Amino acid sequence: MSIDMVEGRAGNPAGARPGMKPTDIDNPDYFHKVVDCQWACPAHTPVPEYIRLIAAGRYSDAYMVNWESNVFPGILGRTCDRPCEPACRRGRVEDQPVAICRLKRVAADNKDDIRHRLPKVPAQKNGKRVALIGAGPASLTVARDLLPLGYRVVLYDQDPQAGGMMRTQIPKFRLPERVLDEEVDYILGLEPDLRMGNGIASMKALLAENYDAIFVGCGAPRGRNLELPGREEAAANIHIGIDWLASVSFGHTTKIGKRVIVLGGGNTAMDCCRTSRRLGGDDVRVVVRSGFEEMKASPWEKEDSMREGIPIHNFLVPKAFTNKAGKLTGMTFEKVKAEYDAKGRRNLVPSGEPDVHMECDDVLVAVGQENAFPWIETDIGIEFDKWHMPKIDEKTMGSTHPKIFFGGDSAFGPKNIIWAVAHGHEAAISIDRLCKGEIVAAPRPPLVNLLSQKMGIHEWSYDNDIALDKRYKVPHLPNEVALKDVRAEVELGFDRELGYAETQRCLNCDVQTVFNKQLCIECDACVDICPLDCITFTANGDEKELRTRLTAPAKNTTQDLYVSDILKTGRVMVKDEDLCLHCSLCAERCPTGAWDMQKFLLEPAQAGHSCRSR
Amino acid sequence: MTYLAKPKFRHPALVPNKLGFTHRDYEGSISTLCAGCGHDSISAALIQACYELDIEPHRVAKLSGIGCSSKTPDYLLGQSHGFNSVHGRMPSVLTGANLANKDLIYLGVSGDGDSASIGLGQFVHCVRRAMNMVYICENNGVYGLTKGQFSATADQGSKSKAGGTNNDAPIDLVGLALLAGATFVARSFSGDKHQLVPLIKAAIAHKGSAVIDVISPCVAFNNHPGSTKSFDFVREHNEAVNSLDFIEAREEITVKYEPGSVEEVKQHDGSILRLHKLHGDYDPRDRVKAMNYLQERHAAGEIVTGLLYLDPEPRDLHAALNTVDVPLNSLGTRELCPGAKVLEGINDDYR
Numbered sequence: 001m002s003i004d005m006v007e008g009r010a011g012n013p014a015g016a017r018p019g020m021k022p023t024d025i026d027n028p029d030y031f032h033k034v035v036d037c038q039w040a041c042p043a044h045t046p047v048p049e050y051i052r053l054i055a056a057g058r059y060s061d062a063y064m065v066n067w068e069s070n071v072f073p074g075i076l077g078r079t080c081d082r083p084c085e086p087a088c089r090r091g092r093v094e095d096q097p098v099a100i101c102r103l104k105r106v107a108a109d110n111k112d113d114i115r116h117r118l119p120k121v122p123a124q125k126n127g128k129r130v131a132l133i134g135a136g137p138a139s140l141t142v143a144r145d146l147l148p149l150g151y152r153v154v155l156y157d158q159d160p161q162a163g164g165m166m167r168t169q170i171p172k173f174r175l176p177e178r179v180l181d182e183e184v185d186y187i188l189g190l191e192p193d194l195r196m197g198n199g200i201a202s203m204k205a206l207l208a209e210n211y212d213a214i215f216v217g218c219g220a221p222r223g224r225n226l227e228l229p230g231r232e233e234a235a236a237n238i239h240i241g242i243d244w245l246a247s248v249s250f251g252h253t254t255k256i257g258k259r260v261i262v263l264g265g266g267n268t269a270m271d272c273c274r275t276s277r278r279l280g281g282d283d284v285r286v287v288v289r290s291g292f293e294e295m296k297a298s299p300w301e302k303e304d305s306m307r308e309g310i311p312i313h314n315f316l317v318p319k320a321f322t323n324k325a326g327k328l329t330g331m332t333f334e335k336v337k338a339e340y341d342a343k344g345r346r347n348l349v350p351s352g353e354p355d356v357h358m359e360c361d362d363v364l365v366a367v368g369q370e371n372a373f374p375w376i377e378t379d380i381g382i383e384f385d386k387w388h389m390p391k392i393d394e395k396t397m398g399s400t401h402p403k404i405f406f407g408g409d410s411a412f413g414p415k416n417i418i419w420a421v422a423h424g425h426e427a428a429i430s431i432d433r434l435c436k437g438e439i440v441a442a443p444r445p446p447l448v449n450l451l452s453q454k455m456g457i458h459e460w461s462y463d464n465d466i467a468l469d470k471r472y473k474v475p476h477l478p479n480e481v482a483l484k485d486v487r488a489e490v491e492l493g494f495d496r497e498l499g500y501a502e503t504q505r506c507l508n509c510d511v512q513t514v515f516n517k518q519l520c521i522e523c524d525a526c527v528d529i530c531p532l533d534c535i536t537f538t539a540n541g542d543e544k545e546l547r548t549r550l551t552a553p554a555k556n557t558t559q560d561l562y563v564s565d566i567l568k569t570g571r572v573m574v575k576d577e578d579l580c581l582h583c584s585l586c587a588e589r590c591p592t593g594a595w596d597m598q599k600f601l602l603e604p605a606q607a608g609h610s611c612r613s614r
Numbered sequence: 615m616t617y618l619a620k621p622k623f624r625h626p627a628l629v630p631n632k633l634g635f636t637h638r639d640y641e642g643s644i645s646t647l648c649a650g651c652g653h654d655s656i657s658a659a660l661i662q663a664c665y666e667l668d669i670e671p672h673r674v675a676k677l678s679g680i681g682c683s684s685k686t687p688d689y690l691l692g693q694s695h696g697f698n699s700v701h702g703r704m705p706s707v708l709t710g711a712n713l714a715n716k717d718l719i720y721l722g723v724s725g726d727g728d729s730a731s732i733g734l735g736q737f738v739h740c741v742r743r744a745m746n747m748v749y750i751c752e753n754n755g756v757y758g759l760t761k762g763q764f765s766a767t768a769d770q771g772s773k774s775k776a777g778g779t780n781n782d783a784p785i786d787l788v789g790l791a792l793l794a795g796a797t798f799v800a801r802s803f804s805g806d807k808h809q810l811v812p813l814i815k816a817a818i819a820h821k822g823s824a825v826i827d828v829i830s831p832c833v834a835f836n837n838h839p840g841s842t843k844s845f846d847f848v849r850e851h852n853e854a855v856n857s858l859d860f861i862e863a864r865e866e867i868t869v870k871y872e873p874g875s876v877e878e879v880k881q882h883d884g885s886i887l888r889l890h891k892l893h894g895d896y897d898p899r900d901r902v903k904a905m906n907y908l909q910e911r912h913a914a915g916e917i918v919t920g921l922l923y924l925d926p927e928p929r930d931l932h933a934a935l936n937t938v939d940v941p942l943n944s945l946g947t948r949e950l951c952p953g954a955k956v957l958e959g960i961n962d963d964y965r
Contacts (some may be wrong), residue, residue, distance in 0.1 A: 591650025
């Protein structure tokens with residue numbers, strides 16, 4: 001009677017149905033998912049951990065947390081595709097996520113000399129030799145992970161300098177050369193055997209050199225062409241985007257016509273148009289087949305382009321290049337509109353309006369990139385799929401040849417730097433295991449630490465006060481200065497003060513709310529104080545039904561419910577992780593310590609380390 | 615308790631009430647009571663009730679005396695009127711305020727020390743004058759602010775945290791309220807908002823003297839074995855006679871119930887109290903039987919909760935005094951000093 005009374009009105013006597021199983025917080029994935037940014041990051045960088053270090057002014061420490069995880073903090077702090085930011089819990093609590101990427105740059109910009117903190121290369125080698133093809137982010141990551149373990153690493157690249165697409169495709173006004181050189185040099189300082197300006201012509205020949213393992217990280221080097229009427233005749237003024245960017249990067253190309261059309265809606269197109277503006281293009285326009293929202297370019301890159309006076313024309317499909325006696329005069333486009341079929345798939349259909357002709361002096365084609373492996377023989381044991389992509393195991397990065405691994409864009413097609421880094425870490429583990437005769441595909445458990453942050457009744461070892469500040473804008477060079485120099489970095493980055501203010505927006509999602517069922521007296525204090533109505537004590541139920549009768553409805557099914565075992569009154573504690581501010585108020589209000597704030601630190605496995613900690 | 619103010623961020627899916635407020639808009643300043651205090655749950659229940667009733671915060675006056683309980687009005691309805699009075703004297707201040715402006719909702723918040731010890735006389739007289747108010751006693755059976763002595767509502771034979779036994783007979787505020795003629799009497803438990811929130815809503819709608827005795831465990835000094843006001847003891851001995859749905863006058867009634875299991879009582883303002891019977895034929899409209907039943911179950915060691923007594927047609931002090939329809943504080947000089955001629959007429963009446 002007394003127990004039923006508690007839930008009497010709801011008519012859900014406890015135990016009447018089985019309901020959800022208690023959450024297994026011993027599974028590292030559970031709390032890892034709560035740290036949305038870290039979970040979303042391909043390299044699983046512990047974001048809140050380094051943001052707190054930046055707030056404390058410990059820039060070098062923040063940098064090293066990054067460096068160990070993502071290898072290129074200064075580069076990524078400028079160029080990352082930031083999968084962490086759309087995932088950021090702050091973006092669900094208010095409008096905008098924490099400017100995670102730009103905070104990473106704050107750490108890189110303000111650190112001291114960290115060279116003494118880099119790993120040392122052992123004088124005694126382990127006798128294993130590994131060849132890395134391509135000296136881009138994926139291969140450099142493999143090199144960094146393997147060199148300190150005593151491997152001999154041979155790095156091949158067709159370009160004279162290491163860096164790969166970070167050097168050839170990312171314009172210098174986004175990524176200054178000194179930043180790139182610094183972080184590439186940290187790895188070159190570990191003394192890989194460099195074979196620069198040395199493209200690989202034959203995998204078979206390389207295999208004959210008896211390497212213990214080979215890693216292919218040569219990117220997606222072929223820009224897609226656009227075969228349209230007039231392409232041949234006007235070829236002199238039609239350029240493939242990534243090739244043109246590389247040419248600019250190496251200083252071979254220093255100017256472009258006054259009127260430029262950039263074809264494509266991805267980030268390469270954005271780099272092409274912004275570079276054109278700096279090389280003499282006055283009337284630079286981007287023309288895209290799809291609508292504005294569906295464009296592949298990151299929202300901030302579109303924003304940056306428009307800020308530089310570059311209009312984006314949508315729903316125009318290229319039809320022909322026009323020329324006058326072999327000299328490009330412009331392009332014709334067909335106008336289309338989006339139509340959705342019954343399954344919600346989008347089709348671009350002609351709108352029936354007359355074609356549009358735009359005059360121009362040059363066209364940059366940035367409509368996609370392809371992988372190309374003309375140098376890999378078909379009879380050596382590497383299988384390719386029907387799209388001519390190698391068959392790669394997503395966990396081990398291994399190909400169908402036991403000694404050959406892939407990573408970065410050459411594995412699954414164009415992605416971005418942070419994915420290349422993640423692939424590199426996994427491939428390095430695989431190579432290390434292969435060379436040690438271990439099972440390559442065995443699980444790779446992370447190192448996990450869960451530690452109470454309680455310092456006193458109202459004291460936590462993290463700053464639990466919630467700043468209400470809106471996202472801070474990163475200052476830019478004014479257009480009149482920025483557009484004059486293709487090498488002048490346009491984003492100025494946060495200074496220390498702005499950086500500090502932005503760190504305060506981080507909700508410390510890695511400081512977990514940990515519930516101890518044995519200690520709970522069901523006093524409701526946590527339910528009453530929770531500012532986001534995350535906590536409910538109620539009869540158990542199946543997840544779908546339970547989500548509808550919580551203190552606030554739990555509609556975001558991508559976020560887990562934290563469910564306790566059955567409590568004294570027969571109810572369970574249910575916490576919706578979705579909007580938790582990690583403010584610690586539940587734990588401060590808890591009279592028995594049934595709630596505690598515990599920092600969850602997860603370090604993904606890396607080569608050679610069975611158990612690591614900072 | 616916490617030093618941090620509750621962050622302003624709120625759940626985007628909160629449903630605003632008819633005034634456009636969410637329950638968060640009915641909060642007050644951050645509580646300074648001990649972590650886990652039952653009183654904070656009662657504050658949360660009051661916030662929820664006011665939110666659900668679409669009450670404009672400025673239409674509420676919160677009054678209290680001294681003690682842990684009497685601090686709580688600060689922690690809710692930050693936009694309402696408030697008066698933190700002298701120990702045990704809240705009923706007098708409430709009476710005065712009510713006389714001056716009968717249009718406000720009067721929320722008297724008190725505790726067992728404030729109401730059953732120093733303010734016992736004030737409590738009884740306020741109730742017997744049929745004040746239109748909600749009188750909430752946050753009853754933890756202990757003097758928490760002075761480190762845990764037995765209060766006047768502590769049960770005979772119950773143990774203090776230090777190990778002493780209470781020899782004195784307890785004062786039963788529900789019994790006193792019934793004796794003094796309260797027209798709405800209920801008892802509830804801070805740990806059961808499902809029961810408490812509808813009771814508060816019904817009490818606010820009740821146009822008479824409404825008393826709710828809420829057992830509210832003191833986690834610091836009275837939540838141990840041997841206490842009869844602990845979370846465990848109250849949960850084990852709680853005997854609810856009914857559970858209540860409060861239905862506002864304008865709501866449409868759609869659900870049908872088994873005959874005999876539900877009783878609906880219409881209040882003067884049109885609101886309906888739907889009572890789900892949980893215990894035999896308990897009739898909350900029979901005052902004498904209610905008093906007997908409470909004594910009987912108390913002797914058996916049970917804590918009877920729910921809506922214990924209700925007179926759906928209450929009279930209040932203003933009706934008895936035959937005051938004018940408008941609040942007295944809205945009367946101007948012209949109404950208050952109607953002139954020599956009217957005075958003469960009054961005097962003539964006594965001749």
